[in-house]
Amino acid sequence: MPVILNFSARSTLPENELEALRYIVRHNQNDVAITTNQRQMAIRYVESVNGFSVTPIHRDSFSRLINRNNHLARNLENQINNGRSFQQVTRDFMFQMSSNIGWQRGHRNALMNAIHSHSFNVNTDEFSCDKQFLECPITLCIPKQGIFVKNTLNSNICTLYDKSAFMNLTREHLPHPLSREKIVKEMIIERNMCYFDTISQHFIIMDADQQKQHCK
Template identity: 35%
Template sequence: RISIGSGQYSVHYVQLLDGFSVEPVRGGLLDRLLGREHRMDRRAVALERQLNGGVDFLSSVNNYFQSVMAEHRENKTGNKILMEKINSCVFGTDSNHFSCPESFLTCPITLDTPETGVFMRNSRGAEICSLYDKDALVQLVETGGTHPLSREPITESMIMRKDECHFDAKREAFCCK
């Protein structure tokens, strides 16, 4: 608590917003009769602005929620683009179409051979890619998961079309062309 003039104020630090909230401590009937409440409210807002670099606490709350909503919209847009890329690169994984042992057709998420698959680079700039089960990869993206091997955020540049990858027998891995 702090005192300014004849009024007392309660100051609270809000870590989530990295800012201060200031509330007048109401004195009761005398404050109301003398009209101090409005003056105390104005002083509380002025003190918040001093403590928060020119912004009052309610504006800080509003700015925080606007940034959270903008980030959410951005993530949804990014996920939509990523999902479109995944869906455009899906293919059937009949083992007769691959010139490699069946053990290389194992999805790193399901540890099984997928029915519908999609290739994804093992990391952002990697030449090596792995075959993923489409449904498992979609679920991973929808839940905000990271790349199972590199722990990086999954991006559309990691998703590869079937014709962009080939099995390299010397490296014993799928490689990007």
């Protein structure tokens, strides 16, 4: 059903009318807004970019009228998109997408670098715990190449993982095996920052004082 608007090239619609128009167009993709002087515009909501496209419907070939219709459509398009044209909305969306992709790629590279740099050859003779505490929660075996990973992002307890098995989790964008959190590089711990606590029966991350003693 068409929408009737009292609108001209210099008009500014109140926000409540704009919001009502947005609602109607979102739910009726092909609605046409008609001004009081019978000029018509097709308004379409494009969900993928969350923007509105306004196109004038020309009923004659007079260039002056065509220009007026174009100006009218641009004015309404800018208002319904909160001051931006549909082209600007699309461009901003694409920029945001590329920024997100760049951030995700940087995050992934940082995580991979942390895994590679903090991995080590596992020698059971170097640990003061039973071999059961060296088993990877994923493979249930003692890894040849391992990494220490926090049980949660804010935990001081860590667990030994098989490097290859843990990298497969990150490649498939799977959550942390224990906490179900998103895996981030801050969870990866250096080998010499962990020790086995015989009381709690866990690998513990050294606190600041322990690190100072360790470095002496």
